[in-house]
Amino acid sequence: MHAISRCSTTSLPAENNPDKRYDFTHVLDFCSQLKILHVNGINGNYLQSNINPNKLNYDFRIFKKVNILSMKEVCLDCIKDLALLRMNLEKLTITQSKMTNLCQILQCDVLHKFNFDSTQIWTNLVLMDLSFNCLTEIDQTLSLIPSLQILILDQNRFSSIPNLVELKNLTTLSICGNLITKCQQIHLSLGNILHLNLSQNSITSLEGFAKLYSLESLNLTGNHISNIEEIKHLCKLPCLEDVKLTGNSVSTIVDYRVKVFEYFGTRAQEICLDNEHPLQHELDKVSIRRALRILKEGSTPDILNTR
Numbered sequence: 001m002h003a004i005s006r007c008s009t010t011s012l013p014a015e016n017n018p019d020k021r022y023d024f025t026h027v028l029d030f031c032s033q034l035k036i037l038h039v040n041g042i043n044g045n046y047l048q049s050n051i052n053p054n055k056l057n058y059d060f061r062i063f064k065k066v067n068i069l070s071m072k073e074v075c076l077d078c079i080k081d082l083a084l085l086r087m088n089l090e091k092l093t094i095t096q097s098k099m100t101n102l103c104q105i106l107q108c109d110v111l112h113k114f115n116f117d118s119t120q121i122w123t124n125l126v127l128m129d130l131s132f133n134c135l136t137e138i139d140q141t142l143s144l145i146p147s148l149q150i151l152i153l154d155q156n157r158f159s160s161i162p163n164l165v166e167l168k169n170l171t172t173l174s175i176c177g178n179l180i181t182k183c184q185q186i187h188l189s190l191g192n193i194l195h196l197n198l199s200q201n202s203i204t205s206l207e208g209f210a211k212l213y214s215l216e217s218l219n220l221t222g223n224h225i226s227n228i229e230e231i232k233h234l235c236k237l238p239c240l241e242d243v244k245l246t247g248n249s250v251s252t253i254v255d256y257r258v259k260v261f262e263y264f265g266t267r268a269q270e271i272c273l274d275n276e277h278p279l280q281h282e283l284d285k286v287s288i289r290r291a292l293r294i295l296k297e298g299s300t301p302d303i304l305n306t307r
Contacts, residue, residue, distance in 0.1 A: 183208035
């Protein structure tokens, strides 16, 4: 990548020069047609040399047709002309770059950050993966990616779920392995999210999920949920069909699966719990438990009010 960047900006001999070693046109032509590009940086010097790749510039001018770009361990301060990809780029992955703000990439060519205009919009970007960075919050440059559908923020430093309400097309959000402990009224921050991954955090309550009415799947593996009654906050979500709770202490209680399915009542057979739909004997136990409640209470039981 560095060699190509340097050669593309270096004066070369005239076309009639017979020395083919200087003929770089076929490489430039190939690069100009690429659709997918992976760039891996290196922390420190390359092998035994005194060359530090992350202190050299990455020039994207000749990669104008790229629509899938991934960068790993790349110094964002060394990126040049990435803005030329704004119109074409559909998927962007930046990992282990020590990124702290979105503006470092979405406004990489803008001197005065947070001054927006229509020329800065990433028109076709639908997936952005910013895992393994140093993000603690999402800044207002979020408005520059209006078409985004999938956002991955795994292994950063978020202590709360960021406000993503401006992303009207967002359907999938992953914030795995962060520092989140509370999720209060997150429907105000996420809008009509369909798939939510909050695994490997420190969440103890499910109350904040009660109004995510469009939610279809929820991954909460490896959190700190211990009380089975927390399921009552999920059982009235009409679209929810996939729930993952392994790695929480609640999943170790007696008849854990049956008790979870019981909260969902007549919808129990529609729920996939921890990657497995209910077995017939589990549905039978749910029916028996509901029948016993009817005998005890004299009417169809409302488990939400009897726990």
